[in-house]
Amino acid sequence: MKYSRRVLMAMAAQSALLASSSGLTRAAQGGSLTVLDWAGFDDKLYWADFKNSHPDASVSFEIGASDADIFAKMSAGDQADVFHPYTGWLRFYVDEGLVEELDTSRFSNWSKIADRFKELGQFDGKQYFVPYDWGFSSVLYRTDLAPEAGASWDAMFNPDYAGHISMWDDGVAAVDVAAYVHGWDELELTAEQLDQIKQDWIDQRARNLFYWSGEPELVEAMASGDVWVAYAWQGAYATLRGQDVPVAYANPKEGRNSWVGYYGIRKGSENIDLAYEFLDGKMADETARNVVENFYYGSANQDVMNAITDPELVEGLALKDPSVLDRTHFSPNLNAEQRDAWAELWVDVKAS
Numbered sequence: 001m002k003y004s005r006r007v008l009m010a011m012a013a014q015s016a017l018l019a020s021s022s023g024l025t026r027a028a029q030g031g032s033l034t035v036l037d038w039a040g041f042d043d044k045l046y047w048a049d050f051k052n053s054h055p056d057a058s059v060s061f062e063i064g065a066s067d068a069d070i071f072a073k074m075s076a077g078d079q080a081d082v083f084h085p086y087t088g089w090l091r092f093y094v095d096e097g098l099v100e101e102l103d104t105s106r107f108s109n110w111s112k113i114a115d116r117f118k119e120l121g122q123f124d125g126k127q128y129f130v131p132y133d134w135g136f137s138s139v140l141y142r143t144d145l146a147p148e149a150g151a152s153w154d155a156m157f158n159p160d161y162a163g164h165i166s167m168w169d170d171g172v173a174a175v176d177v178a179a180y181v182h183g184w185d186e187l188e189l190t191a192e193q194l195d196q197i198k199q200d201w202i203d204q205r206a207r208n209l210f211y212w213s214g215e216p217e218l219v220e221a222m223a224s225g226d227v228w229v230a231y232a233w234q235g236a237y238a239t240l241r242g243q244d245v246p247v248a249y250a251n252p253k254e255g256r257n258s259w260v261g262y263y264g265i266r267k268g269s270e271n272i273d274l275a276y277e278f279l280d281g282k283m284a285d286e287t288a289r290n291v292v293e294n295f296y297y298g299s300a301n302q303d304v305m306n307a308i309t310d311p312e313l314v315e316g317l318a319l320k321d322p323s324v325l326d327r328t329h330f331s332p333n334l335n336a337e338q339r340d341a342w343a344e345l346w347v348d349v350k351a352s
Contacts, residue, residue, distance in 0.1 A: 030056040031274045036070055036080035039063050039214055045290040050281030057274060065213060066170055068343055074098050074266070081269040082278055085129075087120055087260045088172060088331035092339070094123045099264040102127045106276050109283035109301070116325070117300040121262050129262035130279045131300035133291050135317070136328065137173065137257035139250035140232035140240075142222065149229045150250035153180045156231060157200060162207035164228040166218055169211035171346025172339075173231060173257075174201050176329065180254040187332050194345065201349040211350070215239070222247065234316045238296035241312055249316065258328035260300070 042061035044051050062080055064070035067089045074083055075096065085093065093099040104110050104127055113131060121129030139156065141149035145164070149155040156165060156177055167174065178197040179186040209227055212218040215236050221227040223245050237249040263282055265275045281287055288301035292308065298317050299305055308319060318324040334342070
């Protein structure tokens, strides 16, 4: 039997619609998804809305140790459907074709997200990433043991605190901190300046008790008094305050660093419908509220942030200061040459 071109096109369109509907139905009823995330985010608290709406879906997690680690995994062909990078690393996924462009009309919670966070996930006018969490990096210090440490990032190098300093194990953060202390633009560093930063951290190594990679180990060391001064996120500050440990979270003269965490969908994911629904769940109220109340991170969901009254959270996230993010250093978007050079610098520092 022969059909006209118009009839064939109509049949094809109907078939595509049915296939799409079938895919969404399967997603609602079950399906499987793999998420490449950071330690802790695999807890059901941080994907609660998706779990509630997809009780039969199977979600497995792979854990990355850092942005560099997650990017390396994705570049090597990791088949995770969804991944969680932070500002400063987003562009690499776009440039190397590792992330799907998003159709935001598919999200029911998109209107809850603050525009400033949406924009950081856009490249060349296209949305590639959904924002979830945000916060600060700054100097965390024991007010009883190092009461003057909050004035400047220079506390991370101060010989008065030798043996009681802990730096995060991350090359990008190390270059940022040293650049702040010197008053240099981290994106315009000369070879000589980068050499000086390397030497700064080589000298600092003898004063550094350990390089931390997860907040729990840092919190334990500061609670015990072994660490007095550390590079930290505000989550560690809030946790220690909750334990009645005498700590303060600095607003150093050079400014805090700030960051935003995003979720993207791997280019070519075979589970794209489910991945869209997972991202939509990340923006929903319960999941957004959980990252604030349990991790003490900010949420990109503005409705949730506007409802916060807990004084510890208000102070830790500086919520009474609406301009606070404008006075911080957002993690810069590096180019590939800078990324590789800074990673190599850090390897050399730790091997020295």
